[in-house]
Structures are given as C-alpha cells and as structure tokens.
Amino acid sequence: MVLSYFHGRTPVDIQEIHNKYGPVVRTAPNELSYINPIQWREIYGFKAQDQSEFSKDPAYHSGLHKHPIILNAEKSYHGYIRRLLAHGFSEKSLRDQEPVLKGFVDTLIRRLHEECGNGEKSVDIMAWYNFLLFDFIGYLSRYTAFGESFNCLTTGTLHTWVGIFFSLARALSYNQMSARLPSLLRPLFLIQFIPKNIKRDVLTVKALNEEKVGHRLKNHPAVPDFMDKLVEAFNSGKMSSEQLEGNASLLIAAGSETTATLLSGLTWLLLKHPRVHEKLKNEIRTRFSHPDEITISSANECKYLLGCIEEALRVYPPSPQPHHRIIPAGGAVVNGEFLPAGTSVSIPIYAISNSPLNWAQPEAFIPERWTGEDARFSGDKRESSQPFSYGPRNCLGRNLAYAEMRLVMARLIWHFDIENATDGNWMDQRVYMVWEKGPLHVKLRPVVRT
Ligand code: HEM
Structure with missing residues (x-):
C-alpha cells in the first residue's frame, strides 16, 4: 500500500485487487476495503442513538492540522463547525450566490473569446476552469479582501496561494504513506x-x-460570507486561530480544485466520445436561444447534461481515494460480519464506481445509463457512485458544485465548438490526494449563429 501511494496508483491498484478478489478485500493487516453499495450506509451513514459513529481514521488525516478542522474533528466538534458553515450552503444562499457566479462565468466566456484566436489558438481549459472556481470561492469566502476575488480570470494566472495548492496535497499524501510505516x-x-x-x-x-x-x-x-460564523466562533474563543485558518484554507481548496477537476474530466470525455458530445450540443443549443436563459434552474432541466455530469463523476471522481473510518469501541457489524474496535474500513470511491460488480460496461462513458434511455444499463447499481461521500460528513458543497458544473458546462457548449489539442491520454494520471493533471489544451471555435 505504501508503494501504491508512493507511485500515485492507489485508486487503480485497489480497483484491480477488487477485480481479482471480490467485493471485500483485506488491504493491510488492520484494514478492509468494500465495494458493495450497502456499505455506504453501514460505514459512513447516520447512526442510531445507541450506536457510535465510525470516526475518521487519524492515519488518513495525519498530515492535517493538529488543531482539528471540519475534515478531521471528532463527532461533536465536527457537528459544531458544520452547523456554523451550513447557512452559507443553504438553498437561499445558493440563490443569492447565483448572480455572482453568473458574473464570473460571463467573465470566463469573455476571456475565452479573447484568448481562443477564433478557434486557431489552443487554450489550456483546465487552467481556466481553475481560474474561475478559485476566483468564485475566493469571493465567497472573502478570504482575499473585502469584495475581492483572487483575480485569476482577469490576470490569466493562478494566485500564489492556489499555485502551490498541489504541493500541499502531495505533502498530505506523503503523510498518509508515512502513517503506514x-x-x-x-x-x-x-x-x-x-x-x-x-x-x-x-x-x-x-x-x-x-x-x-x-x-x-x-x-x-457588509454582506455575510462563508467566514462570518467562523470569525464569530474565533472571537468568542470557540475556535483557535489555527482552526480558523485551517477551515478557511479547506474551503478554498475543497471548493475549487474538485469542481475544476470534474469539468476538465468531462471536457476530455466529451472530446473522446463524439456521439455524446454531439447529443449534448444539440440539447443545449436547441433549448437555449440566448446565454442569459441559462440559469442554475434551467440548466437543471437539461437531462442529458445531468447524465453527462453523473457519468463523468462515476468514471473520474475528483476525490478518488478511500476515506478511511475506524470501527468504534465495542466493535461493529459490517457486511454481516463482526469487526473488532480499531479496524480501519473504507470504500474506495474510484473502485466502487468502476467495478463490473456494480455496472454494465464500467469502462465505457455512457450518460444514457443515468437518463434511463438504454435498457442495457437498467441493472446498474447507481447508488454505488457516491463521489461526494455519504452521511453526516459528506460534501457540504455538493449543491454548489452541481450548480457550478451545470452552469459552466452549459455556457461553454452554447458558446463554443470544442476540439482536442492535447497529445496523448490526458486521463493517464497519478493521484496524490487529488488527480495530478497536465494541461488540457483545446481549441475553442465560437459558434456562428444566423
Ligand atoms: C465536484 C465537486 C466536489 C466533489 C467531488 C467533492 C467531494 C467531497 C468529498 C468526497 C468529501 C468528503 C471528504 C472526506 O470524507 O474526507 C467532501 C467534503 C467537503 N467538501 Fe466537497 N466536493 C466537491 C465540491 C465542493 C465544493 C464546491 C465545496 C464548497 C466550498 C466543498 C466543500 C466541502 C467541505 C466543507 C467538506 C467537508 C465536509 C465535512 O467534513 O463535514 N466541496 N467533498
């Protein structure tokens, strides 16, 4: 396992051992890996009053702050931080955030028109997705300065903070490896x-x-932001400055790189699957006659777009590794078997959503398996794909992420014909906490409408 982490191959290696040994595999002396969908509830789900939560495995988060943040806090402090943040992720907040997001997407489209040389020049679309999402999350958390963003879109460069984000992910990954020694x-x-x-x-x-x-x-x-309640907790002595800093950085990282990864992955998959690409273009361009008609809720009615996003999340989940949990004191039953306290259990997000035990033709990119248009996929266990994890510690930004993905992809497809300009297989990537991605060069030809 250490070597697998070291070579950045954990998602694929774990998938291969499940293919060889079945749905339950002992991956280390004290560690079990599962790819049955029912285990989402058993391991990560809400527990009854008399049952203890399976806490996060400290080895998995050994590189994080010693002062707990939302990701690695124990149950009660986690609940406290999650409640502080929840108001920023409510339906109402999302409605308030929509005009801001639209403004950033407008800027993205304008900048891409400027950069694309009318389809003759290639642009690294992954970098532009990152610019957009870092700018937006920087604005939402007002982490930069009042009312500012990171200004990545206007400058066309990543801010220092975000430029070195990948180093941090690597450092965390090396800590995960060392915790196994x-x-x-x-x-x-x-x-x-x-x-x-x-x-x-x-x-x-x-x-x-x-x-x-x-x-x-x-x-x-003047306007409440993601940080508001955290700052209040800090001022009332319920959060240390390290925790305030740690939670703020987590919001920036979790709220940007993940969505940018999915958008890049989906773009690549569309380029490699012309049939799907054509069908998506057709849906978006016949449904909307003006870009202003594309909103979070109207994009949500584009069934094929939703299918494409779900399928990309399945084939290329932005957080592909297992998220390890620990069996609590007294032991617990998983998959019908009693496990002693202290056992580390997990579901590998990539392996479960790419296993032939759960999906027909798992290696194929077929959005129709989500839209119900193709009977060949009626036996797929769709609930096994949980790219945002599951239960009380699942992704807090899930709705925001869906809104961003739908809006950005619909707008991009409406404005441009996209052609591949990247050599080799862009998806041949290693994982150090996150996928380590190379540039995704594409040519963007503005759509001419009469
Ligand atoms: C496609 C996009 C995204 C994916 C696939 C994703 C995935 C995940 C996953 C798998 C976790 C669980 C991590 C763990 O258990 O260690 C998580 C947690 C989290 N995510 Fe996301 N995420 C995405 C976008 C976002 C966005 C846009 C935000 C907004 C800021 C966000 C904020 C968070 C937070 C705050 C947590 C911690 C929740 C908790 O521990 O209670 N994520 N995400």
Whole structure:
C-alpha cells in the first residue's frame, strides 16, 4: 500500500485487487476495503442513538492540522463547525450566490473569446476552469479582501496561494504513506521523501494564510460570507486561530480544485466520445436561444447534461481515494460480519464506481445509463457512485458544485465548438490526494449563429 501511494496508483491498484478478489478485500493487516453499495450506509451513514459513529481514521488525516478542522474533528466538534458553515450552503444562499457566479462565468466566456484566436489558438481549459472556481470561492469566502476575488480570470494566472495548492496535497499524501510505516521510520521517510520545494511551499502557504486571515479579521464585510460564523466562533474563543485558518484554507481548496477537476474530466470525455458530445450540443443549443436563459434552474432541466455530469463523476471522481473510518469501541457489524474496535474500513470511491460488480460496461462513458434511455444499463447499481461521500460528513458543497458544473458546462457548449489539442491520454494520471493533471489544451471555435 505504501508503494501504491508512493507511485500515485492507489485508486487503480485497489480497483484491480477488487477485480481479482471480490467485493471485500483485506488491504493491510488492520484494514478492509468494500465495494458493495450497502456499505455506504453501514460505514459512513447516520447512526442510531445507541450506536457510535465510525470516526475518521487519524492515519488518513495525519498530515492535517493538529488543531482539528471540519475534515478531521471528532463527532461533536465536527457537528459544531458544520452547523456554523451550513447557512452559507443553504438553498437561499445558493440563490443569492447565483448572480455572482453568473458574473464570473460571463467573465470566463469573455476571456475565452479573447484568448481562443477564433478557434486557431489552443487554450489550456483546465487552467481556466481553475481560474474561475478559485476566483468564485475566493469571493465567497472573502478570504482575499473585502469584495475581492483572487483575480485569476482577469490576470490569466493562478494566485500564489492556489499555485502551490498541489504541493500541499502531495505533502498530505506523503503523510498518509508515512502513517503506514512503523513509527520509528516515519520521520526518516518524511525527511527523505518530502521534496524541499514542498516543505518551502507549505511554509509559504502558512505565512499567506496568517496574513489573509488577519486581514479578514480586521475587515468586516457588509454582506455575510462563508467566514462570518467562523470569525464569530474565533472571537468568542470557540475556535483557535489555527482552526480558523485551517477551515478557511479547506474551503478554498475543497471548493475549487474538485469542481475544476470534474469539468476538465468531462471536457476530455466529451472530446473522446463524439456521439455524446454531439447529443449534448444539440440539447443545449436547441433549448437555449440566448446565454442569459441559462440559469442554475434551467440548466437543471437539461437531462442529458445531468447524465453527462453523473457519468463523468462515476468514471473520474475528483476525490478518488478511500476515506478511511475506524470501527468504534465495542466493535461493529459490517457486511454481516463482526469487526473488532480499531479496524480501519473504507470504500474506495474510484473502485466502487468502476467495478463490473456494480455496472454494465464500467469502462465505457455512457450518460444514457443515468437518463434511463438504454435498457442495457437498467441493472446498474447507481447508488454505488457516491463521489461526494455519504452521511453526516459528506460534501457540504455538493449543491454548489452541481450548480457550478451545470452552469459552466452549459455556457461553454452554447458558446463554443470544442476540439482536442492535447497529445496523448490526458486521463493517464497519478493521484496524490487529488488527480495530478497536465494541461488540457483545446481549441475553442465560437459558434456562428444566423
Ligand atoms: C465536484 C465537486 C466536489 C466533489 C467531488 C467533492 C467531494 C467531497 C468529498 C468526497 C468529501 C468528503 C471528504 C472526506 O470524507 O474526507 C467532501 C467534503 C467537503 N467538501 Fe466537497 N466536493 C466537491 C465540491 C465542493 C465544493 C464546491 C465545496 C464548497 C466550498 C466543498 C466543500 C466541502 C467541505 C466543507 C467538506 C467537508 C465536509 C465535512 O467534513 O463535514 N466541496 N467533498
């Protein structure tokens, strides 16, 4: 497993061992991996009053702040932070955020028109998705300064903070590997293998975070934002400055890179599947006669678009690794078997959604399996694909992410014909916490309408 992590191959390696040994595999002396959909509820689901939650495995989050943040806090503190953040993710907040998101998407489309050379010049569309999503989340969390974004779209470059995000993901991944080694070897492993530039980047991010959070504490925005309640908790002594910083950085990272990954993956899959691409173009371009008609709710009525997004999330989930949980004191039953306390159990998000045990033709990209148009896929266990995880600790930004994905993809398809300009297989990627992606070069030809 350490080697698999080291080579960035965990999602695929775990998929292969499940293909070989079946739906339950012992992946390490104290660790079980499951790919039956029922285990989503058993491992990650809400528990009855008299049952304990399966807490997060500390080894999996060993590189995170020692001061717990939403991702690694124990049950009651997690519930507290989640409630503080929940209002920023409500239906009402999403409605309030829509005009801001639309403004950023308008800027994206305008900038792409400027950059694409009328379809003659190639652009790295993945970078532009990242610019958009970092700008938007930077604005929503007012992490930068009052009412500002990271300005990635206008400058066409990633802000320092976001530019080194991938170093942080690598550092976390190396910590995950070291947690699997005997304790004496861990510090040696980290010294030997965490490259110097990653250590430097981690320090740079820490200094930047301190500066930005300090700035946010001194400047109170007139409009409530994601950070509002966190700042209140800090001011009333219920959250340390490290936790405030850690939660803020998590929101930026979780709220941008994941959605940008999915949009890039979907773009690539469309380029590789012309039939699907044509059908999607047809749906978007016949349904909307003007880009202003494309809203979060009207895009939500485009059934084929929704099918394409679900299928991309299945084939290429942005968070593909297993999220390990620990069997609580007293033990628990999983898959009909009693497991002793302390056992690490997980569902590998990539393997479960790409297994022939759950899907017909799992390797094929076929959105019709979600729209119900093709009877060949009626036996698919759709509930096995849970790219946002499941239960009380599932993704808080799920609705926001869907809104972003639908709006951006519908607008892009409405405005441009997209052609591939990337050599090789873009999806041949390694995973260090997140997929390590190369540039995704495409040519964008503005659609001419009479
Ligand atoms: C396609 C896009 C996205 C995917 C696939 C995704 C996936 C996930 C997954 C798998 C988790 C669980 C992590 C774990 O258990 O360790 C998670 C948690 C989280 N995500 Fe997302 N995410 C996406 C977009 C977003 C967005 C847009 C936001 C908004 C800021 C966001 C905020 C969060 C937060 C705050 C958590 C922690 C929730 C908790 O621990 O209670 N995510 N996400």
